[in-house]
Structures are given as C-alpha cells and as structure tokens.
Amino acid sequence: MKDNRGREVTTLYEVRSAVVTAQASLLSGSPVTLLTGDSDYFLDLVEITFACNSTVALGGLLSGLDLRNDGSLIRRIDLPESGMVQLKFPIPLMQQTKNTPWILDMDDITGVDVEVGATFIKNTNKPVQILDSS
Numbered sequence: 001m002k003d004n005r006g007r008e009v010t011t012l013y014e015v016r017s018a019v020v021t022a023q024a025s026l027l028s029g030s031p032v033t034l035l036t037g038d039s040d041y042f043l044d045l046v047e048i049t050f051a052c053n054s055t056v057a058l059g060g061l062l063s064g065l066d067l068r069n070d071g072s073l074i075r076r077i078d079l080p081e082s083g084m085v086q087l088k089f090p091i092p093l094m095q096q097t098k099n100t101p102w103i104l105d106m107d108d109i110t111g112v113d114v115e116v117g118a119t120f121i122k123n124t125n126k127p128v129q130i131l132d133s134s
Helices: none
Strands: 019-027 032-035 042-054 063-069 072-079 083-093 102-106 112-123
Touching (some): 019 032, 019 102, 042 063, 042 072, 102 112
Antiparallel strands (some): 019 112, 042 112, 063 072
C-alpha cells in the first residue's frame, strides 16, 4: 500500500472496528469466560494484563493461569503473588476456532483474585487485498 507521496505503508493491525476489548475477574480459581466467540471472525489476542491481589501469603510462589480456546491450552502464564503483569504479542495469539469463547482458569488457591483486561483483533482469515492506484 502506498500513501499520497508514493511511500510504502505497512500496518500491523486494522484498527477501530476490528478491535475488541474484554475484562474478567478470577476469584480463587474458578474458570471464567474472558470473551465469547464471534461467528464471523477469529478473535486473536494482541495484549493481556493481569492484576493479582492475594490475601494469602504464598511464600513467593507463583500462581498459574491457563488461557484456553476450544479446549486447547493456548498459553500458561505464571503470576506473582501480587502486582501486575502485561503481555503484548507482536504476532497475535490466534484463536483456534471461530465462535468459541476464550476461557481463563487459575490454579485453585483460595484468597488469590486476578483482574484481567485484554485486547483482541478481529480476523476473517481471508487474504487482505490492497487497492493501490500505482
């Protein structure tokens, strides 16, 4: 794609209507849906943030959290006893199956709560066509 001065332009993501955000709270290890599926688009993960609040002393141990789609483990994330972790993916983590939810499941540790925020990009999985007049 070229701009009005003839320079090549590359974009990593289509923005605005293609961006979807999601928030969820995990309480003491109960699985939750981070984002429901979409029948028209794959929802690929570009960024996710975890804020861990623990009311129990884990002795420096990490609490683990699984990110799943369509029953498949997409990523295992170790979280510190308290604090925040942000992960950004220059190449998005791909959703396995359209119209299936992204699920978060944490180790079953009473007193460990995690707030999660994420950004997804809609993907039709069809080739992109650049309309260029040059």
